Amino acid sequence: MSLKPSNQTNLYGLDFYFQEFINLFNKNKLPNKILLSGYKGIGKSTLAFHLINYVLSKDEDYSYDFKNNKINSDNKSYKLIQNSSHPNFILIDIMSEKKIIDIAQIRNMISNLNKSSFNSKPRFILIDNIEFFNLNSTNALLKILEEPPINCFFVLVNNNRKIIPTLKSRCINFKIDLTNKESYSIANKLIDTDTFDLINKELLDYYFTPGKIYNLVKFSNENKINLKTINLEKFLTFIIQENYYKKESPIRYMVYDFVELLLKKKINIENSNFIKKFSKKIGNTKKLNLDEESLFMELDSKILNV
Numbered sequence: 001m002s003l004k005p006s007n008q009t010n011l012y013g014l015d016f017y018f019q020e021f022i023n024l025f026n027k028n029k030l031p032n033k034i035l036l037s038g039y040k041g042i043g044k045s046t047l048a049f050h051l052i053n054y055v056l057s058k059d060e061d062y063s064y065d066f067k068n069n070k071i072n073s074d075n076k077s078y079k080l081i082q083n084s085s086h087p088n089f090i091l092i093d094i095m096s097e098k099k100i101i102d103i104a105q106i107r108n109m110i111s112n113l114n115k116s117s118f119n120s121k122p123r124f125i126l127i128d129n130i131e132f133f134n135l136n137s138t139n140a141l142l143k144i145l146e147e148p149p150i151n152c153f154f155v156l157v158n159n160n161r162k163i164i165p166t167l168k169s170r171c172i173n174f175k176i177d178l179t180n181k182e183s184y185s186i187a188n189k190l191i192d193t194d195t196f197d198l199i200n201k202e203l204l205d206y207y208f209t210p211g212k213i214y215n216l217v218k219f220s221n222e223n224k225i226n227l228k229t230i231n232l233e234k235f236l237t238f239i240i241q242e243n244y245y246k247k248e249s250p251i252r253y254m255v256y257d258f259v260e261l262l263l264k265k266k267i268n269i270e271n272s273n274f275i276k277k278f279s280k281k282i283g284n285t286k287k288l289n290l291d292e293e294s295l296f297m298e299l300d301s302k303i304l305n306v
Contacts, residue, residue, distance in 0.1 A: 005045035011069040012186040014047050031172040033154045038176035040159040041211020048155045052124045093128040101132045106140040123152045131161035145170045187213035199227040205261045215250045237304045240296045
């Protein structure tokens with residue numbers, strides 16, 4: 001199972017946003033600095049890849065199938081992007097071994113943009129997980145955003161996390177959202193079954209996105225966990241004690257989601273001051289990208305195993 005945004009040839013549930021961007025592009029009104037904001041796993045990066053393929057695949061064989069909102073896997077631009085070799089596309093994202101997007105990645109992008117383009121097509125820079133920029137990398141990005149090269153489009157993706165206001169002010173912000181019903185409908189297509197046939201309702205939160213549900217099912221399959229029978233506390237205990245949150249960023253996001261879900265339920269039942277304070281600490285750690293190990297250990301000892 002793989003849900004890498006660049007691999008997703010189908011676009012589910014974001015038709016309205018996609019058509020809006022296409023209409024803007026066809027009228028030569030597409031902003032050259034776009035910020036896509038919304039919950040993690042809602043499909044923002046996939047939406048960006050579809051927009052980029054629509055533009056770059058024009059005049060190519062197997063161009064974008066606009067009627068069905070689908071990328072043709074035989075398309076040249078799609079294959080080049082998969083191989084990280086498209087001359088008109090640059091992807092910047094947090095590297096697996098790091099906790100920030102550093103200035104070297106931005107400098108390398110600027111260097112590439114300063115080179116002459118091999119064709120007259122637009123160039124796209126997709127920057128995913130923009131909340132992981134530090135001050136140095138942000139300042140470097142701000143400089144090129146102030147005077148972007150001609151025929152160059154920046155698409156920034158933010159997962160409803162805190163970013164520097166000056167960076168946000170440089171872009172036109174599009175808030176991407178799905179209803180709870182839409183999220184489950186898309187998740188069912190991604191996992192090819194009904195979500196509630198696989199997952200205990202106690203593990204699902206109203207704000208869970210299709211990507212988060214998909215990653216939950218993927219994680220359970222890999223670790224042979226029965227999501228219909230395990231409860232929230234036992235599931236969290238398993239992830240934290242086995243240090244799974246240290247191995248992959250999607251698992252770390254998953255832990256935060258489940259911790260917040262657990263604390264929300266406990267506050268409603270117990271109305272404890274400790275739970276309220278701990279909930280605030282979790283929120284600050286998540287927003288500011290602080291180290292979570294000591295916090296998760298405290299959760300395990302003082303809340304999960306009491």
